[in-house]
Amino acid sequence: MRPQLKPISVVQRPAEVILLGHALEATYLDDEDGSVSTLLQVLAQGSRTVAELPAAMRERGFEVTEADMSAAVGALDEVGVLLRAGADAGLDAATRRRHESNLRFYDLFAGLERTSADFHRAMAAADVLLLGAGGMGSGVLQSLLGLGVGRIRLVDFDAVEEKNLARQFAYGRDDIGRNKVDAARDWAARYSPGTVVEAVHERVSDVASLVRLGAGASLVVCAIDSPNDVHLLVNEACFELGVPFVTGGLQYSMLFYWSVEPGVSPCRMCLELNRADEGETMPELSTQAVVLPAGRVNRATGPVAQLLAGFVTLEAGRYLTRTDPPVAAGVYHTIELADGMRTTRAPWTRHPRCPLCDRTRGA
Numbered sequence: 001m002r003p004q005l006k007p008i009s010v011v012q013r014p015a016e017v018i019l020l021g022h023a024l025e026a027t028y029l030d031d032e033d034g035s036v037s038t039l040l041q042v043l044a045q046g047s048r049t050v051a052e053l054p055a056a057m058r059e060r061g062f063e064v065t066e067a068d069m070s071a072a073v074g075a076l077d078e079v080g081v082l083l084r085a086g087a088d089a090g091l092d093a094a095t096r097r098r099h100e101s102n103l104r105f106y107d108l109f110a111g112l113e114r115t116s117a118d119f120h121r122a123m124a125a126a127d128v129l130l131l132g133a134g135g136m137g138s139g140v141l142q143s144l145l146g147l148g149v150g151r152i153r154l155v156d157f158d159a160v161e162e163k164n165l166a167r168q169f170a171y172g173r174d175d176i177g178r179n180k181v182d183a184a185r186d187w188a189a190r191y192s193p194g195t196v197v198e199a200v201h202e203r204v205s206d207v208a209s210l211v212r213l214g215a216g217a218s219l220v221v222c223a224i225d226s227p228n229d230v231h232l233l234v235n236e237a238c239f240e241l242g243v244p245f246v247t248g249g250l251q252y253s254m255l256f257y258w259s260v261e262p263g264v265s266p267c268r269m270c271l272e273l274n275r276a277d278e279g280e281t282m283p284e285l286s287t288q289a290v291v292l293p294a295g296r297v298n299r300a301t302g303p304v305a306q307l308l309a310g311f312v313t314l315e316a317g318r319y320l321t322r323t324d325p326p327v328a329a330g331v332y333h334t335i336e337l338a339d340g341m342r343t344t345r346a347p348w349t350r351h352p353r354c355p356l357c358d359r360t361r362g363a
């Protein structure tokens with residue numbers, strides 16, 4: 001294994017080296033004698049094993065042992081600036097070409113243990129139950145195909161309407177009147193035949209049907225908003241299936257997304273019980289008696305639906321590849337479109353008497 005420095009900026013200062021590994025993160029390393037910057041230059045080539053590093057350093061005037069190099073490489077890997085050189089070679093040439101930008105994205109999270117090729121393989125092996133082929137769902141479908149997910153079961157009951165063309169870019173004029181799942185499957189086959197898309201023309205109504213649809217899935221994405229208690233149904237089904245789910249939507253002018261990992265994060269039922277304890281109802285779209293109901297208006301334009309699909313797919317990707325921990329597990333994320341794109345994140349807690357979380361406790 002040949003460690004290689006990621007293509008990051010390295011700033012040399014007197015007696016110090018600064019590694020700029022992330023946009024907002026710098027690592028400062030003491031470098032009195034210049035050996036650190038020399039090692040970084042050697043590592044940037046990615047052509048030597050740890051055992052070969054002492055000789056390379058000796059050529060450059062530094063006497064170091066293999067143990068020194070092993071410790072230094074371990075420390076650099078710890079701060080996330082090393083890759084395993086040549087790890088992409090484990091993928092065939094066509095996959096490397098098709099997924100080049102995906103692999104370079106994964107580089108952000110790769111290290112000597114887990115490579116970008118490993119993350120890609122995890123995505124390619126994944127099986128997603130995608131509920132909904134509308135504004136958010138069709139966007140999630142497109143992004144998951146771009147990432148090269150292995151299999152998607154796409155469930156929807158609607159047909160394509162003219163108004164969908166404002167934001168559902170998997171459909172065209174010729175699709176108007178067709179079932180969305182069929183049109184989406186055909187689009188997917190043209191775009192990226194590497195992903196198996198199964199079209200299920202069905203209306204989601206209960207936990208049992210969700211459990212049936214989700215058999216064998218590694219993740220559920222909920223991109224539907226009916227029936228009214230759909231999030232609770234999906235929540236319960238995901239406990240049965242033992243897989244996480246991600247969801248999102250638009251309330252008035254606010255995008256939101258969150259996820260649940262059964263047995264690990266607080267669940268949607270916990271949130272419900274917490275709110276009941278606090279005498280609170282749903283924020284924004286309230287369940288209490290209102291003089292004038294807000295009505296179901298869909299304000300999701302193309303960019304809004306794409307933003308939402310992007311946030312949801314990124315979170316789905318964290319579960320499928322485990323590049324980094326899910327950011328929305330038991331955390332309500334919002335982005336306010338009509339107020340300067342203000343973002344908030346509100347974690348909720350596990351409810352002590354949640355019947356679903358209770359079942360998995362200590363398991």
Ligand SMILES: [Zn+2]
Pocket residue numbers: 266267268269270271350351354355356357358
């Ligand atoms: Zn719970």
